[in-house]
Amino acid sequence: MNQPQHEFDLIRALARPLGAAHAPQTAETTREIRACTTPLSASTEQLAELCGVQKRYGKTVALDGVDLAVNPGEILAVLGPNGAGKSTAISLWLGLAEPDAGTARLFGQQPSAVDSRRKVGVMMQDVALAPGLRVRELIDLTASYYPDPLSVETTLAVSGTQPLAERRFGKLSAGQKRQAQFALAVCGRPQLLFLDEPTVGLDVEARALLWQTVRELRVSGCSVVLTTHYLEEAEALADRVAVLARGRLIASGSVEEVRSLVSRKQISCATALSSDDVRGWPGVVSVTQQAHGLHITAIDAEAVVRRLLAADSQLRDLEVRQAGLAEAFAELTKEAA
Amino acid sequence: MSAVLAPTSMYSTAISSMSNGRFLRAYLIEAKYEFLAALRAPAFAVPFLILPAAVYLFFGVLIAGSSKDAPPHIADFLLSGFAVFAVLGPALFGCGVGLALERESGLLRLKRAQPAPTGAHLVAKMLMAMAFAAIAAGSVLIAAVFAGKIGLSATQLLIMSVVFVAGSIPFSAIGLFIATHTSGNAAPGFANLVYFPMLYLSGLFIPLPKTLQHWTVIWPTFHLDQLALAAAGVKQYSFVNPLISAAVLLATTVVFGGLAIRQLQRKG
Numbered sequence: 021m022n023q024p025q026h027e028f029d030l031i032r033a034l035a036r037p038l039g040a041a042h043a044p045q046t047a048e049t050t051r052e053i054r055a056c057t058t059p060l061s062a063s064t065e066q067l068a069e070l071c072g073v074q075k076r077y078g079k080t081v082a083l084d085g086v087d088l089a090v091n092p093g094e095i096l097a098v099l100g101p102n103g104a105g106k107s108t109a110i111s112l113w114l115g116l117a118e119p120d121a122g123t124a125r126l127f128g129q130q131p132s133a134v135d136s137r138r139k140v141g142v143m144m145q146d147v148a149l150a151p152g153l154r155v156r157e158l159i160d161l162t163a164s165y166y167p168d169p170l171s172v173e174t175t176l177a178v179s180g181t182q183p184l185a186e187r188r189f190g191k192l193s194a195g196q197k198r199q200a201q202f203a204l205a206v207c208g209r210p211q212l213l214f215l216d217e218p219t220v221g222l223d224v225e226a227r228a229l230l231w232q233t234v235r236e237l238r239v240s241g242c243s244v245v246l247t248t249h250y251l252e253e254a255e256a257l258a259d260r261v262a263v264l265a266r267g268r269l270i271a272s273g274s275v276e277e278v279r280s281l282v283s284r285k286q287i288s289c290a291t292a293l294s295s296d297d298v299r300g301w302p303g304v305v306s307v308t309q310q311a312h313g314l315h316i317t318a319i320d321a322e323a324v325v326r327r328l329l330a331a332d333s334q335l336r337d338l339e340v341r342q343a344g345l346a347e348a349f350a351e352l353t354k355e356a357a
Numbered sequence: 358m359s360a361v362l363a364p365t366s367m368y369s370t371a372i373s374s375m376s377n378g379r380f381l382r383a384y385l386i387e388a389k390y391e392f393l394a395a396l397r398a399p400a401f402a403v404p405f406l407i408l409p410a411a412v413y414l415f416f417g418v419l420i421a422g423s424s425k426d427a428p429p430h431i432a433d434f435l436l437s438g439f440a441v442f443a444v445l446g447p448a449l450f451g452c453g454v455g456l457a458l459e460r461e462s463g464l465l466r467l468k469r470a471q472p473a474p475t476g477a478h479l480v481a482k483m484l485m486a487m488a489f490a491a492i493a494a495g496s497v498l499i500a501a502v503f504a505g506k507i508g509l510s511a512t513q514l515l516i517m518s519v520v521f522v523a524g525s526i527p528f529s530a531i532g533l534f535i536a537t538h539t540s541g542n543a544a545p546g547f548a549n550l551v552y553f554p555m556l557y558l559s560g561l562f563i564p565l566p567k568t569l570q571h572w573t574v575i576w577p578t579f580h581l582d583q584l585a586l587a588a589a590g591v592k593q594y595s596f597v598n599p600l601i602s603a604a605v606l607l608a609t610t611v612v613f614g615g616l617a618i619r620q621l622q623r624k625g
Binding site: 114116137140142147148153162165167188208 | 374375376464475
């Protein structure tokens with residue numbers, strides 16, 4: 021599996037313990053940008069929605085009062101650690117499970133209604149298709165479920181799977197299988213596409229091709245719901261990001277909005293100062309001693325930088341940057357714990 | 358790729374209703390690819406397509422058929438028994454083990470998420486089993502015509518063939534019941550647990566002790582054999598009213614098929 025150089029695994033970013041209790045909604049700003057406040061009666065504008073949805077599996081709370089909607093023409097990235105409730109949300113949208121409380125709707129109907137699912141393309145995780153069938157045949161089979169699908173040749177072209185067309189599914193590599201599954205997801209001319217971890221196992225070229233296709237789908241009027249662990253993917257593709265943690269929607273907004281929820285900045289510099297010198301300064305959240313200097317997380321970065329420069333006139337290699345999505349999610353999920 | 362995607366209407370004009378023609382086509386394509394997938398799985402296709410005719414030639418023709426003391430019409434009886442053997446395997450294992458593995462691999466879940474017509478996959482499995490039954494039982498019949506000293510006319514053989522192909526449906530229903538009530542790992546075990554008693558305790562081709570002969574009526578395989586023999590007019594080996602046999606096979610289909618569908622609806 022080839023991974024891009026700067027790819028950051030959300031699982032690692034969220035590896036900090038979240039606490040034992042349900043994640044409470046603590047950040048006021050997080051509440052402010054919740055996506056789904058639309059009542060069901062006004063739901064025709066939204067392609068898919070979860071309103072006040074609760075879902076339990078035994079004693080495990082998978083989703084706890086989640087409001088989340090997919091708007092026409094948008095790419096929504098649903099992010100969160102394993103067990104956050106991402107796959108459960110998709111299952112509810114697709115009618116594969118029913119909420120214990122609240123409402124799930126797809127194109128204004130019950131998700132179990134086959135008419136609404138005929139407008140949807142799906143790429144799921146961990147699905148083994150018939151190993152003896154060729155990619156071309158699998159597309160032909162899946163296209164037969166839709167009223168007005170793309171032709172097999174067009175689907176192969178759109179998904180970049182022409183080289184795999186005559187290969188049997190069981191003989192494909194893991195990445196090639198994902199490409200084939202993507203082809204099946206787009207073959208029905210969907211208005212809404214659900215992609216569950218679509219680029220896991222793809223090499224750089226295949227991933228770039230998939231991203232390009234997803235962007236073109238949006239231009240063509242298709243909305244996309246994307247779950248991913250790759251932050252680069254969300255930043256590159258998504259119009260809106262929804263962050264789930266422990267079954268709760270803890271943030272939803274544009275990439276910039278979610279990032280701005282956490283005002284902390286990262287400061288790196290080469291300095292003779294030690295971490296102990298800096299740790300107690302106002303505005304410093306944490307300090308890490310590195311080989312040639314310090315890595316500081318600060319609330320008031322400007323004040324900290326001024327004091328750093330005053331304390332060490334030889335300070336160099338100063339770098340201040342906004343927290344990336346990884347840090348933003350880590351902070352958000354930590355606050356929610 | 359951009360050129361291919363250029364028309365903006367390509368993805369934005371999804372319609373949600375299916376014409377009857379497309380609906381029927383979806384069922385047929387599902388059945389076609391189910392059959393192709395099974396045919397391309399050597400571990401499934403080779404034993405179930407070739408073995409029945411080979412076993413029939415060895416036991417039914419070379420050993421039993423060469424006996425000078427053989428009772429009249431024994432060749433017809435053996436032909437029917439081995440044809441039932443040919444019908445049983447693809448139905449029980451193709452529907453039973455195949456579907457159980459597909460449930461476990463998430464394929465059924467994906468098909469539900471995709472708008473696959475309800476029941477298309479189950480119907481495809483049953484049609485695949487019928488096609489395999491036609492090939493395997495047909496091979497036994499052809500072997501019998503050329504080597505088996507049978508006393509059946511072409512019409513009688515044709516009637517028997519129809520019974521055998523249709524007769525795979527109740528065994529597919531049993532297979533679906535196993536698939537929907539067990540895991541992929543357990544399904545082969547349960548299928549074998551049903552397969553061997555149905556094959557050897559229903560008196561298809563192995564003489565049974567008297568105590569067991571009375572119990573043959575409990576096995577659907579016995580009733581398919583009886584129905585085929587009665588339909589072909591082989592009265593010497595007809596032991597029960599063919600209407601009773603047909604009723605047993607119908608009840609087997611309804612009960613096991615119904616339980617399988619109920620389980621699929623409840624748990625997927």
